[in-house]
Amino acid sequence: MRRLAQGECDDGKPTKFTPPPKPVIIDKTQSEASLRKFLSPEFIPPRQRINPLKFSIERKDMIQRRKVLNIPEFYVGSVLAVTMADPHASGKTNRFMGICIQRGGHGLGATFVLRNIIDGQGVEICYEMYSPRLQQLEVLKLEKRLDNNLMYLRDALPEYSTVNLDMKPVPHSVTGDVPVNKTRVRMRPKPWSKRWERPKYNVQGIRFDLCLSPEKLEHAQTWAEPWREYDMLKEYDTTALEERILKEVQTEMSK
Amino acid sequence: MAAWTCGVLLYRGARVLAGRTGAGRTGAGAAGDSCLFQSVRTVKTTTWWEEHLTEDNKSYMRKSLGEEYNRQIAAKLHPLKDEPWPRQEWTKGSRRVGLVAVKLGMAPVWTKTGERHVVTMLQVQDCHVLKYLSEEEYDGHTAALVVGGKNASPFYKTDEEMEMFRLAGVPPKQKVTTFKVSDNAIIKPGIYTHHHHQTSIGKGFQGVMKRYGFKGQPASHGQTKTHRRPGASGPGGDPAKVFKGKKMPGMMGNVFDTAHGLKVWRVNTRYNVIYVHGSVPGHKNCLLKVRDTNLPTYVEKNINPPFPTFFFEEDEQLPEDLYDEDLFIHTQPSLTL
Numbered sequence: 001m002r003r004l005a006q007g008e009c010d011d012g013k014p015t016k017f018t019p020p021p022k023p024v025i026i027d028k029t030q031s032e033a034s035l036r037k038f039l040s041p042e043f044i045p046p047r048q049r050i051n052p053l054k055f056s057i058e059r060k061d062m063i064q065r066r067k068v069l070n071i072p073e074f075y076v077g078s079v080l081a082v083t084m085a086d087p088h089a090s091g092k093t094n095r096f097m098g099i100c101i102q103r104g105g106h107g108l109g110a111t112f113v114l115r116n117i118i119d120g121q122g123v124e125i126c127y128e129m130y131s132p133r134l135q136q137l138e139v140l141k142l143e144k145r146l147d148n149n150l151m152y153l154r155d156a157l158p159e160y161s162t163v164n165l166d167m168k169p170v171p172h173s174v175t176g177d178v179p180v181n182k183t184r185v186r187m188r189p190k191p192w193s194k195r196w197e198r199p200k201y202n203v204q205g206i207r208f209d210l211c212l213s214p215e216k217l218e219h220a221q222t223w224a225e226p227w228r229e230y231d232m233l234k235e236y237d238t239t240a241l242e243e244r245i246l247k248e249v250q251t252e253m254s255k
Numbered sequence: 256m257a258a259w260t261c262g263v264l265l266y267r268g269a270r271v272l273a274g275r276t277g278a279g280r281t282g283a284g285a286a287g288d289s290c291l292f293q294s295v296r297t298v299k300t301t302t303w304w305e306e307h308l309t310e311d312n313k314s315y316m317r318k319s320l321g322e323e324y325n326r327q328i329a330a331k332l333h334p335l336k337d338e339p340w341p342r343q344e345w346t347k348g349s350r351r352v353g354l355v356a357v358k359l360g361m362a363p364v365w366t367k368t369g370e371r372h373v374v375t376m377l378q379v380q381d382c383h384v385l386k387y388l389s390e391e392e393y394d395g396h397t398a399a400l401v402v403g404g405k406n407a408s409p410f411y412k413t414d415e416e417m418e419m420f421r422l423a424g425v426p427p428k429q430k431v432t433t434f435k436v437s438d439n440a441i442i443k444p445g446i447y448t449h450h451h452h453q454t455s456i457g458k459g460f461q462g463v464m465k466r467y468g469f470k471g472q473p474a475s476h477g478q479t480k481t482h483r484r485p486g487a488s489g490p491g492g493d494p495a496k497v498f499k500g501k502k503m504p505g506m507m508g509n510v511f512d513t514a515h516g517l518k519v520w521r522v523n524t525r526y527n528v529i530y531v532h533g534s535v536p537g538h539k540n541c542l543l544k545v546r547d548t549n550l551p552t553y554v555e556k557n558i559n560p561p562f563p564t565f566f567f568e569e570d571e572q573l574p575e576d577l578y579d580e581d582l583f584i585h586t587q588p589s590l591t592l
Contacts, residue, residue, distance in 0.1 A: 049539060049540065050359070050539055051357075051359050051378075051540060053359065054360045057523065057526060057528065062585075064585040064586050065585040067586075068586065068587070068589065069589055085369065085589065087592040092591060092592060108362050109363045128363070128371070130363075130585075131365060131369075131371070132369065132583045132585075132587075133589070133590050133592070134589060135589045135591070
């Protein structure tokens, strides 16, 4: 009888090392109060003269859809993988993963845009969150970035938009703050699709010092509108509304 | 009374003015006199309803009227108790009464094959039939039913308008329209027209558009002279005139516009909301007329609707939502195409 060497099984052929499955830890010790409160931005109605009844009817439909399809919490800058029904693909589904660069729309028409670079070609797909063709939404990496809108990644170096297609989900905690990724991105030489240095885009996540001279940055500041932050007509305080809607959504989802 | 006294005052005041100017400049006296008659305006200085009331009275008026209208609406919800006019059967070619609805907003909707369409949500708020006009009264061809829409406050309505609402026993409405109706579809005034009346497919609408300003011409010219001028106004020497109906700058909008043949995707019975395909003229929260289509493509689908309208039976419970067969309902699992 000889000792089995590592990587051999009974008949002497080398086996592939299969790692043991990771144990799934369900933390029931954390109370609800410590869980992070997150209300998806499409639930918050925009400031318009629309009857609130319309929003409440739409919200009911959204909650019904969320009970069937789990739409997880994610932010702009997180990496998501989406499986969608596709009649022309083999297996009838197609899977796409990428960085979320934008979340738009309100109510049932809410959308998010995922960007990835595949075979050297940048690809952006805009998905509707409540479309019945979406079958699964996974968050591979939950993080925030310095900006709310990462459209400047189109003019940045490709390494910042690539997401490895074999990426494994990175575990994230359910409590506490969402990690903020403070990378500041290097850009390709100008011309860009938009003049990102201008203050109306309010971009924090670009390394302007590497691509623009201080004179150009100063010249861009001439388009600044410093009075806008004092404009009272543009104030839209949603804190009370958000709390109410969050409570309503949580009670409906737990039913 | 207030109007009359005011008119007299103005006249007198104007006279006084003319007298003063006459004293000042003798030449202008006659001119002043003629101006007098041309410039007399009827200025109405009526008061608004709450100007001379105390706070307590104001709140009492509002509350009592609100309660009275709630009672009236509750009384009209079950018209079968009230000896309604005889209900007749649907025949081909008969027209039902329509509804008055409020445009809430728009939302996306998906079919079972995954296509996305947009719908407008229309809410039917307190739609009551106000009056019946027989053929002779209306126009000699068809009978008509006068229908009212959303409830409004009675304080800003004239007495003549209030008379009609009082006869029908119904709170005053913001919008009153007439619908042409065939004889077998007449309903006794005071009946609450329920949105369930409209489960069939295909509607026609009317709304009032906001004004846009000048319409101008489509900008599909190749030249770069000036971009918004009308260009040529017609052919040359042979007609030697501009044809009638030539598009020229002018008033646009603020007319009744109709969207025809819109499909109804879904009806919510709890809030009385109709989900209708596509867009509808009018701004949000505007009042629209809704009626069945006359378009030939949809006539077969509208056979045997609830006629003349949907009457609420005492014990009947309607499902909360009524969906079109192609529509994807969000409680179903995700599509697997």
